Amino acid sequence: MDAFPYLCPMASFEDFKFNKQILNAIAEAGYETPTEIQQKAITPILAGQDVMGIAQTGTGKTAAFVLPMLMKLKYAQGNDPRALILSPTRELAMQIEENIRLFSTYLDLRTVVLYGGLGPKTQKEQLAAGCDIIVATPGRFLDLYLEGDIHTKSLKFLVMDEADKMMDMGFISKIHRILEIVPRKRQNLLFSATMSELVRKISGDFLAFPTVVEVTEQATPAKTVSQTLYFVPNLKTKLNLLQHLLKDDESFNRLIVFCKTRAVADNVFRFLERKYGEENVRVIHANKGQNTRINSINAFKEGNIRILVATDVAARGLDVSNVSHVFNFDVPIVTEDYVHRIGRTGRAFNNGDAITFCNPAEEYYLKKIEKLIRQSIPVAEVPEDVFVEKTGFEERQEIAREIDAQKRRENPDFKGAFHEKKYAPKPTQKNNKGRKPTSKKTKRR
Ligand code: AMP
Numbered sequence: 001m002d003a004f005p006y007l008c009p010m011a012s013f014e015d016f017k018f019n020k021q022i023l024n025a026i027a028e029a030g031y032e033t034p035t036e037i038q039q040k041a042i043t044p045i046l047a048g049q050d051v052m053g054i055a056q057t058g059t060g061k062t063a064a065f066v067l068p069m070l071m072k073l074k075y076a077q078g079n080d081p082r083a084l085i086l087s088p089t090r091e092l093a094m095q096i097e098e099n100i101r102l103f104s105t106y107l108d109l110r111t112v113v114l115y116g117g118l119g120p121k122t123q124k125e126q127l128a129a130g131c132d133i134i135v136a137t138p139g140r141f142l143d144l145y146l147e148g149d150i151h152t153k154s155l156k157f158l159v160m161d162e163a164d165k166m167m168d169m170g171f172i173s174k175i176h177r178i179l180e181i182v183p184r185k186r187q188n189l190l191f192s193a194t195m196s197e198l199v200r201k202i203s204g205d206f207l208a209f210p211t212v213v214e215v216t217e218q219a220t221p222a223k224t225v226s227q228t229l230y231f232v233p234n235l236k237t238k239l240n241l242l243q244h245l246l247k248d249d250e251s252f253n254r255l256i257v258f259c260k261t262r263a264v265a266d267n268v269f270r271f272l273e274r275k276y277g278e279e280n281v282r283v284i285h286a287n288k289g290q291n292t293r294i295n296s297i298n299a300f301k302e303g304n305i306r307i308l309v310a311t312d313v314a315a316r317g318l319d320v321s322n323v324s325h326v327f328n329f330d331v332p333i334v335t336e337d338y339v340h341r342i343g344r345t346g347r348a349f350n351n352g353d354a355i356t357f358c359n360p361a362e363e364y365y366l367k368k369i370e371k372l373i374r375q376s377i378p379v380a381e382v383p384e385d386v387f388v389e390k391t392g393f394e395e396r397q398e399i400a401r402e403i404d405a406q407k408r409r410e411n412p413d414f415k416g417a418f419h420e421k422k423y424a425p426k427p428t429q430k431n432n433k434g435r436k437p438t439s440k441k442t443k444r445r
Helices: 020-028 036-046 061-073 090-103 121-128 138-146 163-168 172-181 197-206 235-246 262-276 290-301 335-342 360-373 393-410 439-443
Strands: 051-054 083-086 111-114 133-136 157-160 187-192 211-214 225-231 255-258 281-284 307-310 325-328 352-358
Touching (some): 020 061, 036 187, 090 133, 138 172, 235 352
Parallel strands (some): 051 187, 083 133, 225 352, 255 325
16 A cells, blocks of 8 residues: 555646745655645645645645745735634644744744633734734634734635534634635635535635645545454443553554543543553543643654543644554544544554444444445454453443434434333343344454
């Protein structure tokens, strides 16, 4: 398999006629060849077109809009921002800013990054000092605009990154508000990993006759990521299996463990911390302070810690190379998050593994994911020496209740089996295959 399937061997960055400063920065970043999205998007962006880029994370989409934007902005000018990049999360905003810094080393452009979760004082001071580019989450941008800290009249370049996540996170009205306060005459770029109905709608409001560039089929996980699925009956067995796999510390050397809630993330973190020591494990979720999150991400990036436990929102936009494994400790409930999560591994020139644990209540979401990615995730048997725990009473009830709710969602006439106690899993089974509605699916390997 190609190490990095997005590279276009025929193209070079010189072909885009970037100036010397940008070409030097690109060379120093170690980029030799443009990726496919860069190859397809940079030329129309330089030509002033609106562009809609369907590209998942890991394809090089950030540089695809940052490089031509820098080329167009050229040098510092006046006090007011000329480019605005909107990001759904602070982590992604910071990531984008890092990219801008990297490529503007030899330009004197000024960038300010705005996000919530900390006081606005420093951000206000930075704005007052003058800037050319703002990278912001929509809420903080609007707050500071309303307080008079941002003047939008010079904005000529508007980018919406990870538009699908923006929609999932309910930013649509904030985006509409922002569109009202920016000049009508501007160039717009929209990037999204998936093309949902809402993304289609917002792109209609946002883009004028866009050039559409797409690098993979919609929501196709990167080819560099190999996927594995384990059917696991309960939380304790998930922990046992995780621990079993992590024994191989040579190949499982840098991993992210995704959990569905903060509570699960904290539990998993405490378990792993006990096993592997506090110096090897960190947890990030929305309840952690901004500085703690940044420190944990940096420690992970620098390779100082082996395991990062995370919830989806906290890990959005996280760009860490050499992640060996992504674990979906829980199957993501927001289907598209599966693609985003596993896009954390197999980035740039590396291969990666994504391993998903699925309990009976999660099969519902698993089916939706498999439909979205148009693939069946290969199933592996839980290894013999992993102890399969009995599902405790409370967890059994919870799983049954969830399955009932799912059935009701699909069929409003469904009366519910849970309260009739029809759902009676056999906790002594090795794994949950016997309970699977379509047992042949487990043979898909
Ligand atoms: P992105 O999809 O923008 O999050 O980028 C994913 C990763 O690919 C980042 O670590 C980038 O630094 C890296 N990358 C982007 N473009 C290139 C390129 N042309 N050559 C090598 N690495 C790249």
